[in-house]
Amino acid sequence: MTARLNAREAAPDIMKAVGALHLAVENSGLEKSLIELVKIRGSQINGCAYCIHQHTSDARKAGERDERMLLLPVWREARHLFTPREQAALAWTEVVTQLDGQPIPEAEFAALQPHFTEAEIVKLTVVIGMINLWNRIGVPFGMTPDVKAA
Numbered sequence: 001m002t003a004r005l006n007a008r009e010a011a012p013d014i015m016k017a018v019g020a021l022h023l024a025v026e027n028s029g030l031e032k033s034l035i036e037l038v039k040i041r042g043s044q045i046n047g048c049a050y051c052i053h054q055h056t057s058d059a060r061k062a063g064e065r066d067e068r069m070l071l072l073p074v075w076r077e078a079r080h081l082f083t084p085r086e087q088a089a090l091a092w093t094e095v096v097t098q099l100d101g102q103p104i105p106e107a108e109f110a111a112l113q114p115h116f117t118e119a120e121i122v123k124l125t126v127v128i129g130m131i132n133l134w135n136r137i138g139v140p141f142g143m144t145p146d147v148k149a150a
Contacts, residue, residue, distance in 0.1 A: 004142040018133065025130045028123040032062045037086060038093045038124070039131040041072055045097045046135035053145030055131075085115040089124055096128045 008015045026035070036059035043051035056069050071078040075090050082090065088111050095108045112121050137143070 002142060003144065004140070007137050007141055018137075021126075022130060022134075025123075025127050028127065030120065030123055030127065033059065033064055034086060034089055034124075035127055036062060036064060037068075037072065037082075038089055038127050040069060041075070041090055041093045042097045042128055042131040043135055044073055045094065046132065046139060048135040048138045048143075050138040050143040050145050051131065051134055053147060088112050088115045092124060093128050096125060097132055 028035075036055050039055040040052060040059065043055060056064075059069060060066070068078075068081050071081060072090075075082055075087070079087055091108065092112055095104050109121075112124075116124060
C-alpha cells in the first residue's frame, strides 16, 4: 500500500503536539520493555503494520526477546513468559484498545491494582491511548514499514 499522505507534512503543528505527548509517554517512568510490549500488543489489535514494525524493532534494541514478541498475540497461553505485572498491563491494553461501547468490567481494573500504583495506572492508560492514536494515524493514512520485500 502506498501512503495516502504524510501527516507530519500535512499538519506539522498538530503532529508536533502528538510528538510532545509521545515524548512524555516515553519518559513516564514505566519500564521501557513494558511500554514496548503494550505498544506492540495495541498495534497488533489495531492492525498497524508500521507501528508493529517500529515497536518490535525498538523493543529488540532495548533487549526484548523475539520469542516473547512472537507470542504476544497469544500471551495468555504463553503467560509463563510474562511477569504478573506485564500480564496485567497486556490485559488492560486489550480492554482499553477494544472499547466497544460497554463499560470496562471492574475486575479488569482491579487486576491492575496489585501491580501498579494509581499514578502508574494513569501512565499505562496514556501509553495505551498514545499507541491507539498512532495506529489511528498510521492505518488510515497507509503508513507502511520500511522493509524490503522478499
